[in-house]
Amino acid sequence: MEKFYTLIQKHQLFEKDSTVIVGVSGGPDSLALLHLLVKIKEKWNLKLVAAHVDHMFRGVQSEEEMLFVLDFCREHQITCEAKQIDVTAYATKHNLSSQVASRECRYDFFKEVLDKYESSSLALGHHGDDQIETILMRMVRGSTGKALAGIQLKRKFHNGYIIRPLLGYTKEHILTYCRDQQLMPRFDPSNEKTVYTRNRFRKYVLPFLKKENPLVHERFQYFSETLLEDETYLQVLTKEHMNTVLKRKETSAVEIDIDRFKSLPLPLQRRGIQLILNYLYGNIPTSLSSIHIESLLTLLSQDHPSGSLNYPGGLKVIKSYQNCLFTFEQDEVKEYCFDLEIPSVIILPNGYKITCELIKNDSIESIGNKSFLLNPKTLVGPLIVRTREQGDKIKLKGMNGRKKVKDIFIDEKVPLQSRYSWPIVEDGDGNILWLPGLKKSIFEAENGSVDEYVVLHYKEL
Template sequence: MASFEVSMMRYVNKHNLLKVGDKVLVGCSGGIDSMALLYFLNSKKGELGISVVAVHVNHMLRGKESHEDRLFTEHQAAQWGIECYSREIPIPKIFAKQGGNKQQLCRTERYAYFLEVMKYTSATKFATAHHADDQLETILMSAVRGSLQDGSFGMLASRSFGTGYLIRPQLAVGKEQIVSYAKQQNIPYREDSSNAEAAYTRNRLRQRVLPFLKAESREVSKHFVELAEDMQQDQQLLQELAREKVQQMIEMKEEEIILSAKSFRVEPRALQKRMVLLLLNYLYNPKQVPLTRQLVEQVQEMMQSSSGTVFLHLPQSYIAIRQYDVVIFRCQSLTQTSTLAPITIATDWTSFYNGRRYKVVPTDQLVHVDKAVNWYFQAPENASFCMRSRKSGDRIQLAGMKQPKKLTRLMIDEKIPMPMRESWPVITTDKNELLLVPGLRPSALVSQQKRDRDNWVLVEQFL
C-alpha cells in the first residue's frame, strides 16, 4: 500500500484538484480526518503553490464538548500558522423552530457558513476530509435507502461550490492510512462522541458492515472509490445526453412543465430514468425530497402510453397529469381552482389551454393538422360551440351506455382530484350537449372515424 502522502499527491494530480495560486479553505471539525487533511495541505503548500485557511462550525449539540472542539481547532490552527474562522450555530434552537431532519439542518447551516467564509477570504477551493471509507459508506447508504443520485454515483472528487470548487483529496486514502499518518506526524485531534452512536445509519454501517467487507478485502474502500470514478464518468455522459433531450422536449409555462409522452418514451430506457430525475429536479431540491427508485419508476411508467388520462400524486402537493399524449407537472392547489370562463370555439384556433387548442370546421373544409385528433359529429349548420367549466347537472352520453352519466360521477370514477373538478373543461354545443371532456372521455356523439351523417369536425391539437 502506498504511503499517505504518495497516495494523496497522486490523487490530487490525477483529478487536477489543486493548481498554483489556489487559496484552499479546509473544513475542520477537530477530528482526526480533518486535522490530518489540514496538516497535510499546510505541509505541502510550498510544493503545491497554494495557501491554506481553516474554518470550523460549532453546532452547539454537545454542550461543553462542542465548545472545546472549537477552542482546540482555533488553537491548533494558530500553532501551525494557519488563519482560522469559526462560528457557533444554535442548531437546537433552529431545529426547535423549524423541525425537519436535524442532520440535514446541520449540513445546510454549516455549508452556508462555509460559502460565506469562502467569499470573504476569496478562497478558490473548499476542501472536505471525506475519505475512501466515507465513499464506501455513502454508496451503501444510497443502496440501503433506494435513493438515486442526480448524475453521480457516490461523492465526486470535485464539484462546483460557490465561486470555486469543493474538493475531496482524501478520497485517495482510507481511515487506516489516516490514523497511521496522524500517528507518524504526531497530529493532535479530538474525538466526537456522536460518531459512536448507533442511532445514525452511517454509524451502524461503519460499525457493523464495513468490518465484514474489510475482512474480505483490506482494499475494499479503494475498490469502491475506483468503481465510483468509473460510474461517474459513464453517468456524466448519459446525464449530458439526458439534459439535452429534456431541454428539447419540455415547455416551461409559469409554474408548469409540459411535454409529450411519446417524445419521452422513444428514448432509450437508460436515458429515461435520468430524464425523469432532471424533471423532478425542476420541482424539488433533491437534498430535501429523496428521489427514490419507486418515484422515478412511477413517473417513467406513466409516460409509456398516450391513451386516456393518468394522475400521479407527487411529494409536496405536486401532481403529474397525462392527458392522452400531453404530460403536465404542476403544483396542486389544496383549494378549488377558479372556473373557466366560456371560450367560443369556431373556425379559428382557440388559445392553448392545458396543452391543447381547438377549432370546429365543416367536414368539407378540414385540412391536415400535425399533432391533432379529429372528432367528427353531426349538428345543425347554424350551431355554435364552446369550452367551459362543468356545471351542476352536466351529463355525458358515453358509448355503450343507455343513459347519460353524471359528469361528477365520471370524474370520481376517473379519480380526478377534488380541487380540479370545478375547473375541468368540457366542450359543448349551444344546446349544452357535451361533445368532449378533454383528457378524459369523448361522448358517444363524436367519433374519430367520419360517419355518413357527420357534418362537423372538432380538431384537438396538442402542444
C-alpha cells in the same frame, strides 16, 4: 502520503498560488487534511484558511473542540474562521432533523468564508471509508444516477468547488498519520451511536467488507469514478433527446409528450425523469427514490389513458392521453359562473377569454368550434358561462338525443386537469349551447339566416 499530492495534481483539485478553505472539525480526518496541506503550503504558495463550526450540541465539549482548532491554527500560523451556531434552534425553527440542520448551517458558513477570502476551493476530509458507507447507504435507500457514485473528488459548490483529497485513504491510514505526526485530534462521541444509519454501516458492514478485501476502498473509489464518467455521458445524451419530448417547461410545471418519451431507450427515460425532478425540486427530497421513477414508467406504459401519482413535497404527476404533466400547481380550480352581457368580454381562469358582440351578417367570417352564432331575436337570456356540473348534457348538432359533457371530454381527449376549468355556455332556459373549442349544440343559428347575429369567440389570452 506522497499519493496525496499526486492525487491533487492528477485530478486538478486546485492550482498552485490558490486560496484553499479547509473545513476543520478538530477530528482526525480534517486535522490530517489540514496538516498535509500545511506541508505544501510554501512549496505551492498556498493561502490556507481553516473554517470551523461549533454546532453547540455538546455544550462545553464542543466549545473546547473549537478552542483546540483555534490553538492548532495559531501554532501552525494558519488563518482560522470559527463560528458558534445554535443548530438546535435552527432545526426547530425550520422543522428539520439535527443532521440536515447541521449540514445547512455548516455549508452556509463555508459559503461565507469562501466569499470573504475570494476562494474557489473548499477542502473537506472525507475518506475512503466514508465513500463505501455513502455508496452502500444510497444503494439501500434506492438512489439513482449520479447519487450512486457517492462522494465526488471534485464537485461544483457555490462559486467554486468542493474537493476531497483523502478519498484514496482509509480511516486507519488517517489515524496512523495522526499518531505519527502527534496531532492529537478530538473525537466526537456521537460517531459511535448506532442510532445513525451511517454509524450502523460503519460498525457492522464495513468490517466485513474489509475482511473480504483490505483494499475494498479502492474498488469502491474506482466504481465511483467510472460510474460518474458513464453517468455524465448518458446525461448529455438524455438532455439532447429530452428537448424533443418537452411540450412545456415552467417554474413549477413540466409537460412531456408520452409517445416521444417512450420512444427513448429505457436508460434515457429514467434519466429524463430524473432531469425533470431535479429541475422542479431544486433539491431532491431524500424520500424520493428509484421506486417513484419505476412507478411512473409503469404508469406511462399502461394502456389506460389517464392516471396520477403523488410525489413527495406536493409534486403531482398526471397522465392524460398523450401528455404527462409534472406540477406543483395543486390548487383546485374554483367553480365560476359569469353573466355574459351583449356586448362584453369575459376573462377565464384557464388563460382564455370569451368575447360577445353583435355583428352584421355580411361581416361574419368562417365559423369553427371556437366561435358560436346566436339569433338575437330567439335568444333566451341571460347567457351564462360556467364550469361543468355533475350530469351536464348537450344536444349536439346532427345528433339525436343528448350526450354527456363528460363523454365529450373523454372523446376529445381533454386533459384531466383542464376539464374542471373548461367553460360551458348556456342560455336562460338552462340549455347548454356550446362547449368552446369542442362542440356546438343544435341551438346555433344558421349562418345567413338573419341580418344580425350575436357572435361568441373563444380565444387564448
